[in-house]
Amino acid sequence: MKKPFNSIATSSQTHFEESEEEEEIESSSEEEKSDDTIDSDEEEEIERELAEVTFGELQKARADGTDSISRKPQTETKRRRANKNRPMELSSKKPVRSFRQVIQAPKKVVRDPRFESLCGNLDVEGFRKRYNFLFENNLPAEREEVQKQLKKARDPKxxxxLKNHISWIDKQLKFESAKNTDAVILSAHKKKEKEAAKHGKRPYYLKKSEIRKQRLIEKYKKLKASGKLESFIEKRRRKNAAKDHRFMPYRRPNNNSEQ
Structure with missing residues (x-):
C-alpha cells in the first residue's frame, strides 16, 4: 500500500524541480538580454561622441594615452516651433504655469474722449449754441405732433x-431753460468780476445756492412783466397747502364728550 504513495511523491518532486530550473534559465536569459541592450546603448553613445571628436585629439589620445577625450555634457535641446504662429510643444512631465500668454494678440487701447487730450477741450458755450436748435425748434414741433396723435389714439397702451413722451419733452425743455438762465447769470457775473479785477479787487465766485436765488428772481421778474405773477403765486400756495395737509394730524376721538 505504501509503494504507490512513494511513486506519486517522487513524480511531484521531479516536476517541481524542473519548473525551478526553467525559471532560473529564463531569468538568466533575460538578464543577459538586458545587459546586451545596455552595452549596445553605451556603444552607440561612445560612437556618437567619437564622431564629434577631431582627428588631432584622437592621435594624441592614441600616442600618449594621457589626453582623455572629454565628453560633452548632455544638454536639453530647446524645442522650437516650425512656425511662429503655431503653438509650442511642451513636455507633459513639466508643470504648466497657471497664467501664461498663449496667443500674442495686440492689446486694445480704449480711449475715452472726455479725458483725452487728442480729442480737444469741450466748449460748453459753443456746444449749447450749435445745438440750441433742438430745444428751440425740434422738440416743440415734436410735442405738437405727439399731442395730435394723443387726441386720435384709443388704445390705452x-x-x-404718448403721455410719457410728452412729459419727457417738457422735462427736457424745462431743464434746458434753467441751464440757459444759469449760463446767462454766470456770464454776467464773470464780466463784472473781470472789470473789478482790473481795479485790483479779488474775484468772487458764485455758489450754486446764489445762482438758484438769482434764477428765481429772474423768473419772478418775467412773470410780473407778463402779468401772470398772481396766478403763479396762487397755484404755488395751493400746492404747498396740499403738501402740509398730508402731515397734519387727525383729531383724536373724545369719548367723554360723546357720553
Whole structure:
C-alpha cells in the first residue's frame, strides 16, 4: 500500500524541480538580454561622441594615452516651433504655469474722449449754441405732433406711451431753460468780476445756492412783466397747502364728550 504513495511523491518532486530550473534559465536569459541592450546603448553613445571628436585629439589620445577625450555634457535641446504662429510643444512631465500668454494678440487701447487730450477741450458755450436748435425748434414741433396723435389714439397702451413722451419733452425743455438762465447769470457775473479785477479787487465766485436765488428772481421778474405773477403765486400756495395737509394730524376721538 505504501509503494504507490512513494511513486506519486517522487513524480511531484521531479516536476517541481524542473519548473525551478526553467525559471532560473529564463531569468538568466533575460538578464543577459538586458545587459546586451545596455552595452549596445553605451556603444552607440561612445560612437556618437567619437564622431564629434577631431582627428588631432584622437592621435594624441592614441600616442600618449594621457589626453582623455572629454565628453560633452548632455544638454536639453530647446524645442522650437516650425512656425511662429503655431503653438509650442511642451513636455507633459513639466508643470504648466497657471497664467501664461498663449496667443500674442495686440492689446486694445480704449480711449475715452472726455479725458483725452487728442480729442480737444469741450466748449460748453459753443456746444449749447450749435445745438440750441433742438430745444428751440425740434422738440416743440415734436410735442405738437405727439399731442395730435394723443387726441386720435384709443388704445390705452399707446395713450400712456404718448403721455410719457410728452412729459419727457417738457422735462427736457424745462431743464434746458434753467441751464440757459444759469449760463446767462454766470456770464454776467464773470464780466463784472473781470472789470473789478482790473481795479485790483479779488474775484468772487458764485455758489450754486446764489445762482438758484438769482434764477428765481429772474423768473419772478418775467412773470410780473407778463402779468401772470398772481396766478403763479396762487397755484404755488395751493400746492404747498396740499403738501402740509398730508402731515397734519387727525383729531383724536373724545369719548367723554360723546357720553
Amino acid at each position: 399707446v395713450v400712456s406711451e
